[in-house]
Every structure is written in C-alpha cells, then in structure tokens.
Amino acid sequence: MNTQNLRKDVHTDGTPVVCLSCEARHRGVCGALTSEQLTTLSKTSYKHKLGEGHELVGEAEKVESYSNILSGVVKLTKTLADGRQQIVGLQFAPDFLGRPFKADSEITAQAATNVSLCSFPKSVIDRMIRESPGLEHKLLEQTLKELDEARDWMVTLGRKTAAEKVASYILMIARHIDPEAGPDGASATFDLPMTRADIADFLGLTIETVSRQITKLRTDGVIVLENNRHVFVPSVERLELRAGS
Amino acid sequence: MNTQNLRKDVHTDGTPVVCLSCEARHRGVCGALTSEQLTTLSKTSYKHKLGEGHELVGEAEKVESYSNILSGVVKLTKTLADGRQQIVGLQFAPDFLGRPFKADSEITAQAATNVSLCSFPKSVIDRMIRESPGLEHKLLEQTLKELDEARDWMVTLGRKTAAEKVASYILMIARHIDPEAGPDGASATFDLPMTRADIADFLGLTIETVSRQITKLRTDGVIVLENNRHVFVPSVERLELRAGS
DNA sequence: ACCCGACGTTGACGTGGATCAAAGTGCGTG
DNA sequence: CACGCACTTTGATCCACGTCAACGTCGGGT
CATH class of the missing domain: 2.60.120.10 (Jelly Rolls)
Structure with a gap:
C-alpha cells in the first residue's frame, strides 16, 4: 500500500x-x-x-x-x-x-x-x-x-450469456446498494458504482457488449436509465428472469 | 448426504x-x-x-x-x-x-x-x-x-481462450497430482482425474471444444496421451506457455 | 461559450467456440 | 467373440460475441 x-x-x-x-x-x-x-x-x-x-x-x-x-x-x-x-x-x-x-x-x-x-x-x-x-x-x-x-x-462467467451476465450484475448491485427495495415485483433505484470498462472486466466481456446489453435491457423496459449510472428497475422480478436464475 | x-x-x-x-x-x-x-x-x-x-x-x-x-x-x-x-x-x-x-x-x-x-x-x-x-x-x-x-x-473462465483454459487445467492437475515433477523444463506424468464432460464443466466449454484443444496440444507435442486419461508432459515449461500465464 | 478528453453508444464485419451430426474407441457382459 | 453402451474424436455449419471504426455525450478548465 x-x-x-x-x-x-x-x-x-x-x-x-x-x-x-x-x-x-x-x-x-x-x-x-x-x-x-x-x-x-x-x-x-x-x-x-x-x-x-x-x-x-x-x-x-x-x-x-x-x-x-x-x-x-x-x-x-x-x-x-x-x-x-x-x-x-x-x-x-x-x-x-x-x-x-x-x-x-x-x-x-x-x-x-x-x-x-x-x-x-x-x-x-x-x-x-x-x-x-x-x-x-x-x-x-x-x-x-x-x-x-x-x-x-464462476457460474456466471463460465455458463451465462452476455445478456444474462449483465442482468446478473445489475441485480447484484441492486441487492447490495438498494437492499430494502424488497423482493418479488418490487422496484429498485441505485447508481452503478462502476464504469462500463469495470463492468466488462467483471463479467469477462468487452465494453461494447456490455453497452449493447444495457441498451437492450433499456429498450425492453427492464431498466430505466438517466445518466448512464443511475438505474431504476421497475420490476426486480423481471430483471431476475433476465439473469438466468 | x-x-x-x-x-x-x-x-x-x-x-x-x-x-x-x-x-x-x-x-x-x-x-x-x-x-x-x-x-x-x-x-x-x-x-x-x-x-x-x-x-x-x-x-x-x-x-x-x-x-x-x-x-x-x-x-x-x-x-x-x-x-x-x-x-x-x-x-x-x-x-x-x-x-x-x-x-x-x-x-x-x-x-x-x-x-x-x-x-x-x-x-x-x-x-x-x-x-x-x-x-x-x-x-x-x-x-x-x-x-x-x-x-x-475466475480469470481463466473470464479472460482466457479455450486453448489456454485446457492448458491451464492440465497444468493445475499436473501440479496437484505430480507435484514433485519439478519446476522449469522438467517433465510430469499423471492421470486426468475427470472425464471430458467434467473438464468442460470446469472450464466453461463444451466437450467438443475440450477434445479439440487436447488434440491440438497432442499434435503440437506439448502432451503425450495413452488412454485419454494418462498424460505425459515432456516439458512443463512449454505447457505453461500455452496456459497464458 | 468554447474546446478537450474520457466515457459511452452504435454499426459493420470477422471469428472462436457452440451446435448438430456421425463415426471411432475402449470396456464390461452375455 | 460379438454386442451394447459410454466416452471421445472429428467434421460441417452457425451465431454470439469480439474487433475495428465512427460518432455521441457529458463534465471540467480556460
């Protein structure tokens, strides 16, 4: 140090x-x-x-x-x-x-x-x-x-698709930062604590793929974005479905 | 249990x-x-x-x-x-x-x-x-x-190619089962303790890809196989190079 | 306000590994 | 020995994701 x-x-x-x-x-x-x-x-x-x-x-x-x-x-x-x-x-x-x-x-x-x-x-x-x-x-x-x-x-890295990886990541962050958003059907709001590059390094993907998958989640209405960082998840349950259990 | x-x-x-x-x-x-x-x-x-x-x-x-x-x-x-x-x-x-x-x-x-x-x-x-x-x-x-x-x-799963994954796996097994084969340049002999299916599940690959990569290591002379299970590594150092550090 | 650089998005294209299919190989069993 | 079965190899094809390239967006400094 x-x-x-x-x-x-x-x-x-x-x-x-x-x-x-x-x-x-x-x-x-x-x-x-x-x-x-x-x-x-x-x-x-x-x-x-x-x-x-x-x-x-x-x-x-x-x-x-x-x-x-x-x-x-x-x-x-x-x-x-x-x-x-x-x-x-x-x-x-x-x-x-x-x-x-x-x-x-x-x-x-x-x-x-x-x-x-x-x-x-x-x-x-x-x-x-x-x-x-x-x-x-x-x-x-x-x-x-x-x-x-x-x-x-390790399961996420080895066996999930890019779409599932990104959904899993957002879900994990949601649970850490907005834990009291409640289970099943509830919504969640939080800031992603990392850049796209960090997310890519975390998921074993490239920046571009992360960006595309986030865009897809947005256009599908699973998440709502303001500043690239701030995320609103209308239905955590729907996000969970994307994360591939 | x-x-x-x-x-x-x-x-x-x-x-x-x-x-x-x-x-x-x-x-x-x-x-x-x-x-x-x-x-x-x-x-x-x-x-x-x-x-x-x-x-x-x-x-x-x-x-x-x-x-x-x-x-x-x-x-x-x-x-x-x-x-x-x-x-x-x-x-x-x-x-x-x-x-x-x-x-x-x-x-x-x-x-x-x-x-x-x-x-x-x-x-x-x-x-x-x-x-x-x-x-x-x-x-x-x-x-x-x-x-x-x-x-x-996690590094292997997220960031290595199929060829590097398989080499890393063989290297890890060699170090576990034949640890006294010695470092740098030495050879090693051992049995793979798992089926191709297990290896695939370990590396986040399919059986076919594992098989192809093992074949490649064999034809390149990095490993010598007898029964699909028994492996001889003439030069551990050369295997390490394939594992992508 | 302007520029600038870091970060993010989007598109076109190539490729590594998955998928589908078929043909070995080795082994225990009748 | 012949058979059946599980495992492995090999080949042909496909597609998800990486790569390369261009453009958009935001925030900070002058």
Missing part, C-alpha cells in the same frame, strides 16, 4: 482518528474485539479517503495494513501478463479488506468509487487474531461469504 | 474405524485437535469409500456431516435451472469437505474419481470448532486457499 497516496484524518493535536464506527457494523472486524483491544487499536488505526481509481494494494506488493471499508466500493482485480484483466471480487462497506497470513498477494485492490477506509497496521491485527478467537471467527465468516460469492460468479 | 449410499468401514466388533491417518496430514483438520478431542471424534467418525459419480452433498440438502478426503478427487458443482452446469471447485486429499456455520448449500459435491473419506457428524465438529481456536484457524487457512483458487479460476 502506498501510504503517500493516503490522506490521514487526524485530530487537531495530531492523534489519529479512531474508527469507532466499525464497532456498529456487524461485518466489520472491530465488532469482535474487546473494549481493551479497541483502545489498543485506536492508537494505531486511522481513517482516510481515496478517490476513484486509487490503488490500495499493489500487485505482488507487500500488504502492510488491513482496513475496514466505511463507504464506497473496492474492486479486486487480477491481470494476465498481456494485460487482460478480470475483476475477481467486489467489496462493499462494511467489508474487511486484507489478506491474513500472507505477506503478498497477486491481487490488486482499487477504489471503484470514492472510498473511505479505516486502516490498521498488519502486525497489530495479526497479533489480535492470535489472541482473540472471536476475531478469527469473524474473518472465517467473511472469507466463507467471499468464497460463496466467488463461486456464484 | 445420503448415508445409504455409503459403505461404512467398521471393525469386526462393529465399532467404526477412526481415521487416525488424518492426524498426519498437514491440511486435514484433525491435525489441529488435541488427543482428547481425537478420542471423542473417534467414537463418531467413520471411514468410507465412494465410487466415481456418487453424490456427497445434495443440492439444497442439509449437510449432516463433514469429511476429510483421504484419497481421490471431489468436484463441487453448481447448476442453473435449465441444466447448465459449472464446476466451482475441486478438492484433493487431504482437503476438508463441508461448509461450517451453514446448514445447507446450493453446491453439489460429487466424487470425480473413487474417493475415500473420513466423516464426522456436523454437530461434533461444530462444537469442537467453538472449543478449539486451532481448528478454526485451520479452517480459515483452507478457506483462504480455496478463495485464492476460485479467484485464479
């Missing part, structure tokens, strides 16, 4: 701002900590913001910190030698970011939108994991959730 | 055979247990064998046991409503099999080859996980490893 890119939020006396808000998030790791550990953490953690496109974890670079995502979306990408790219994961608040027990990763993490993070040094968290079984349990749960999501996407 | 399909190995007096061999495997969960816990486990665990194609965990069925894989290969598949299938994971001995903290799964586990397992009831392991942090740590490590593998395959 290139800390020079980061703007640290500190109090006027220079002490870092502790990310107490994490405590309230059921999937953030802080919730599993004792108040004593939280105090320890507060001395080393800091909150910061990143603009869209900023890189969090360079490829093959040493990961020197872990973070909770407070807001925004982070994309995890892998790149082949010749430049072909695939997004292998999306992390939303309040996900935990960082790979325990492994100093480096072949994965690049980038801010897909503006992102605010609460970061801690790797060493502190690694020690707390060893001391606190609850924390490890939380990590296991998030990792299992990420594994489930990855496997769902 | 349909226990009626399973042949339990029991001693002549009827007590089940405990899978003590797990203890020696670094990735099997038993290694993380105390001898006391192992004794407890021995009262409920049993070893059994499954023929190729047997289903271990039915889709949306309750998972009632966990298992260590003692030998063979297990495939995890997901199926869309219209029958399209995607293999989302392969587990080799001594991997752990079973999804903690979740009673059901949308994943089907099937024996890809003949498989022998050491199974325990879900309740026993779930309790031991709560008591023993070391066990949870082992689970976290395996889950992280599976996540890494899943993400590697």
Whole structure:
C-alpha cells in the first residue's frame, strides 16, 4: 500500500482518528474485539479517503495494513501478463479488506468509487487474531461469504450469456446498494458504482457488449436509465428472469 | 448426504474405524485437535469409500456431516435451472469437505474419481470448532486457499481462450497430482482425474471444444496421451506457455 | 461559450467456440 | 467373440460475441 497516496484524518493535536464506527457494523472486524483491544487499536488505526481509481494494494506488493471499508466500493482485480484483466471480487462497506497470513498477494485492490477506509497496521491485527478467537471467527465468516460469492460468479462467467451476465450484475448491485427495495415485483433505484470498462472486466466481456446489453435491457423496459449510472428497475422480478436464475 | 449410499468401514466388533491417518496430514483438520478431542471424534467418525459419480452433498440438502478426503478427487458443482452446469471447485486429499456455520448449500459435491473419506457428524465438529481456536484457524487457512483458487479460476473462465483454459487445467492437475515433477523444463506424468464432460464443466466449454484443444496440444507435442486419461508432459515449461500465464 | 478528453453508444464485419451430426474407441457382459 | 453402451474424436455449419471504426455525450478548465 502506498501510504503517500493516503490522506490521514487526524485530530487537531495530531492523534489519529479512531474508527469507532466499525464497532456498529456487524461485518466489520472491530465488532469482535474487546473494549481493551479497541483502545489498543485506536492508537494505531486511522481513517482516510481515496478517490476513484486509487490503488490500495499493489500487485505482488507487500500488504502492510488491513482496513475496514466505511463507504464506497473496492474492486479486486487480477491481470494476465498481456494485460487482460478480470475483476475477481467486489467489496462493499462494511467489508474487511486484507489478506491474513500472507505477506503478498497477486491481487490488486482499487477504489471503484470514492472510498473511505479505516486502516490498521498488519502486525497489530495479526497479533489480535492470535489472541482473540472471536476475531478469527469473524474473518472465517467473511472469507466463507467471499468464497460463496466467488463461486456464484464462476457460474456466471463460465455458463451465462452476455445478456444474462449483465442482468446478473445489475441485480447484484441492486441487492447490495438498494437492499430494502424488497423482493418479488418490487422496484429498485441505485447508481452503478462502476464504469462500463469495470463492468466488462467483471463479467469477462468487452465494453461494447456490455453497452449493447444495457441498451437492450433499456429498450425492453427492464431498466430505466438517466445518466448512464443511475438505474431504476421497475420490476426486480423481471430483471431476475433476465439473469438466468 | 445420503448415508445409504455409503459403505461404512467398521471393525469386526462393529465399532467404526477412526481415521487416525488424518492426524498426519498437514491440511486435514484433525491435525489441529488435541488427543482428547481425537478420542471423542473417534467414537463418531467413520471411514468410507465412494465410487466415481456418487453424490456427497445434495443440492439444497442439509449437510449432516463433514469429511476429510483421504484419497481421490471431489468436484463441487453448481447448476442453473435449465441444466447448465459449472464446476466451482475441486478438492484433493487431504482437503476438508463441508461448509461450517451453514446448514445447507446450493453446491453439489460429487466424487470425480473413487474417493475415500473420513466423516464426522456436523454437530461434533461444530462444537469442537467453538472449543478449539486451532481448528478454526485451520479452517480459515483452507478457506483462504480455496478463495485464492476460485479467484485464479475466475480469470481463466473470464479472460482466457479455450486453448489456454485446457492448458491451464492440465497444468493445475499436473501440479496437484505430480507435484514433485519439478519446476522449469522438467517433465510430469499423471492421470486426468475427470472425464471430458467434467473438464468442460470446469472450464466453461463444451466437450467438443475440450477434445479439440487436447488434440491440438497432442499434435503440437506439448502432451503425450495413452488412454485419454494418462498424460505425459515432456516439458512443463512449454505447457505453461500455452496456459497464458 | 468554447474546446478537450474520457466515457459511452452504435454499426459493420470477422471469428472462436457452440451446435448438430456421425463415426471411432475402449470396456464390461452375455 | 460379438454386442451394447459410454466416452471421445472429428467434421460441417452457425451465431454470439469480439474487433475495428465512427460518432455521441457529458463534465471540467480556460
């Protein structure tokens, strides 16, 4: 992580701002900590913001910190030698970011939108994991959730058509960002957190194909667009049909 | 899990055979247990064998046991409503099999080859996980490893050509089954543990395309085949070039 | 207001892999 | 051995998606 890119939020006396808000998030790791550990953490953690496109974890670079995502979306990408790219994961608040027990990763993490993070040094968290079984349990749960999501996407990548892929993507975003739009027949409104290029990299398609499929969903009345980003889904159920179950 | 399909190995007096061999495997969960816990486990665990194609965990069925894989290969598949299938994971001995903290799964586990397992009831392991942090740590490590593998395959599924996919698959099998064939320039010999249909489901291709690409690798001298299953790779390095890094 | 560059859309065309069809190949069984 | 069956290979054709190219749209800076 290139800390020079980061703007640290500190109090006027220079002490870092502790990310107490994490405590309230059921999937953030802080919730599993004792108040004593939280105090320890507060001395080393800091909150910061990143603009869209900023890189969090360079490829093959040493990961020197872990973070909770407070807001925004982070994309995890892998790149082949010749430049072909695939997004292998999306992390939303309040996900935990960082790979325990492994100093480096072949994965690049980038801010897909503006992102605010609460970061801690790797060493502190690694020690707390060893001391606190609850924390490890939380990590296991998030990792299992990420594994489930990855496997769902493997089906999408391997076996769905371009039309189904794009519908699946919009559906997934709808469920993440507008989760209370309700099931079956209800509508949903939200902003796509990614560019067409990112969506293409996520779905294993080209920009043009993504654009054409979005156009098709629009002309078929499955979605209504304003700015290329803002989406209104009149009937989530109808979108689900397009996603190929 | 349909226990009626399973042949339990029991001693002549009827007590089940405990899978003590797990203890020696670094990735099997038993290694993380105390001898006391192992004794407890021995009262409920049993070893059994499954023929190729047997289903271990039915889709949306309750998972009632966990298992260590003692030998063979297990495939995890997901199926869309219209029958399209995607293999989302392969587990080799001594991997752990079973999804903690979740009673059901949308994943089907099937024996890809003949498989022998050491199974325990879900309740026993779930309790031991709560008591023993070391066990949870082992689970976290395996889950992280599976996540890494899943993400590697997402790149393959989304961004590689059919030729690269097949080469990547053969390379992965070579590394799993003949790991001591050595790096760079060395040769490898092994049996493909799956049918062409399985390989196609794993790579998001059709049987015909898999067959054609294997033929191409053969005529190009990258691999040498005897029985459709037995593969000799004269130069692993040359195969790596075909896998598209 | 103007330009500019990034992003998105649309069209024409080519191709990689799917589909449909048929012919091997190996193996267990009567 | 002949048969049947499952698996694999090979060939011919088709089409979904990639590629290449042009144009449209939006937002920010001067």
